[in-house]
Amino acid sequence: MKYLLKSQQSTIESNKEITVTTSTLNRIPVQDEVLILGGGVAGCAASIALARKGRSVTLIEREPTPRHKICGEFLSGEALEDLHALGIDVASLGAVPIHYVRLAAARRAAEAPLPFPAASLTRKALDTALIAEAIAAGVRVERGRSVETLQLTPNNLWQATLDDGVTREAPTVFLATGKHDLRGHARPKDPERWVAFKMYFRLAPAQAAELARASELMLYPGGYGGIQPVQGGIANLCCVVQQRYLSGAGNRWQNFLARMQRDCPHLAMRLAGAEPLLAKPIAITHIPYGYIRRTSENGLYCIGDQAAVIPSFTGDGISVALHTARCAVAAYLAAEPAPLFQAKLRSSLLTQMRLAEFAADGLNNSLARAVLPFCLRVWPGVMRVTARLTRVTQPASYAPHAVAS
Numbered sequence: 001m002k003y004l005l006k007s008q009q010s011t012i013e014s015n016k017e018i019t020v021t022t023s024t025l026n027r028i029p030v031q032d033e034v035l036i037l038g039g040g041v042a043g044c045a046a047s048i049a050l051a052r053k054g055r056s057v058t059l060i061e062r063e064p065t066p067r068h069k070i071c072g073e074f075l076s077g078e079a080l081e082d083l084h085a086l087g088i089d090v091a092s093l094g095a096v097p098i099h100y101v102r103l104a105a106a107r108r109a110a111e112a113p114l115p116f117p118a119a120s121l122t123r124k125a126l127d128t129a130l131i132a133e134a135i136a137a138g139v140r141v142e143r144g145r146s147v148e149t150l151q152l153t154p155n156n157l158w159q160a161t162l163d164d165g166v167t168r169e170a171p172t173v174f175l176a177t178g179k180h181d182l183r184g185h186a187r188p189k190d191p192e193r194w195v196a197f198k199m200y201f202r203l204a205p206a207q208a209a210e211l212a213r214a215s216e217l218m219l220y221p222g223g224y225g226g227i228q229p230v231q232g233g234i235a236n237l238c239c240v241v242q243q244r245y246l247s248g249a250g251n252r253w254q255n256f257l258a259r260m261q262r263d264c265p266h267l268a269m270r271l272a273g274a275e276p277l278l279a280k281p282i283a284i285t286h287i288p289y290g291y292i293r294r295t296s297e298n299g300l301y302c303i304g305d306q307a308a309v310i311p312s313f314t315g316d317g318i319s320v321a322l323h324t325a326r327c328a329v330a331a332y333l334a335a336e337p338a339p340l341f342q343a344k345l346r347s348s349l350l351t352q353m354r355l356a357e358f359a360a361d362g363l364n365n366s367l368a369r370a371v372l373p374f375c376l377r378v379w380p381g382v383m384r385v386t387a388r389l390t391r392v393t394q395p396a397s398y399a400p401h402a403v404a405s
């Protein structure tokens, strides 16, 4: 049973609520088995899997409705498999199949077929579908509510305090707030001070035709960017740059965009005659690439970007988020303690993460930028091998051990 304040009814999307009309309650006893904080990819995936196993789950998401998020919106083969298993049909949502990867640096570009099926889909469409699937699975979804703090009570319950002072308690929490850290549970600072931008463009028809079914990775000093088609004939340009290079562009998007095009004429060609579709780019700062959480506390399973942050050029963050959600659910159902789960997840992700970081460092090197496209033209297989090596660990490599409680 769950008790809610009358004034909160409109923000809650579930048909399972029992309402108590008292205005003095602000601490609300709940008997949820699991509280999920964050309703993005990882949080929704975990909540759907738990609800389908008959567990009572509440998911708290701070945005009232899905919105555009920083993301290249590339869905790798593993992500597509996981989404399919969750009941998400990306084709019906308008996903665009992606068959090729192109690497462009300076004046050269090289192309290779992707060694796995892939697609692109806007995060807005994906997150909308995931939240709907969670509600259909019986998850109590509270939207437009932000978690401010999370702490352990003396009776070993996790207590989340929301922005209006209301609290939620459960013995188990899945922390899935993505890029946003909760006070007391922060990830380490990002020494490179990465900044990411995303902008949608309507490309000129000839450029849109050239880009069709390809994901293009572009290299420039201090970072890299990706452009690919998403549904509705739109292209997503998503790029990252270290703060010190952005400072050189006066910390202004227009200057930085002009500089990227100067350093990478391939991008200038793609954007010739393109119309920007957002009033300003979506931006975030401080992305702790390469981070993998070492351990956790009892009852606190960290998933998605809160568990691991893979370099963006791999286009594998969504897949990692889905993978960590699936592993955490398996661990929880097998009564594996969260600290053990977190340590085992770390070792299962370590190799891919280090390879991805190594490759990202290579992309950032001026000599590599000069010779890479040339080498890839001679030996395009390298691109396929790199794409394979930086994929997230396959499900079989993580197996929970049941622990008697």
Ligand SMILES: Cc1cc2nc3c(=O)[nH]c(=O)nc-3n(C[C@H](O)[C@H](O)[C@H](O)COP(=O)(O)OP(=O)(O)OC[C@H]3O[C@@H](n4cnc5c(N)ncnc54)[C@H](O)[C@@H]3O)c2cc1C
Pocket: 037, 038, 039, 040, 041, 042, 043, 060, 061, 062, 063, 069, 070, 071, 072, 073, 074, 075, 076, 079, 145, 146, 147, 148, 176, 177, 178, 179, 180, 196, 197, 238, 239, 240, 287, 303, 304, 305, 306, 312, 315, 316, 317, 318, 319, 321
């Ligand atoms: C520049 C860039 C490009 C990328 N491109 C790709 C790509 O092409 N393909 C790919 O697979 N991955 C990509 N990624 C990575 C991918 O976006 C993330 O790894 C993935 O979204 C992580 O999922 P998540 O569920 O952890 O977080 P999210 O999907 O971000 O979800 C977190 C949710 O928590 C909510 N939230 C946050 N704080 C609170 C709070 N206090 N209370 C309640 N709710 C809260 C947020 O509103 C959000 O909905 C990219 C990342 C970056 C930075």
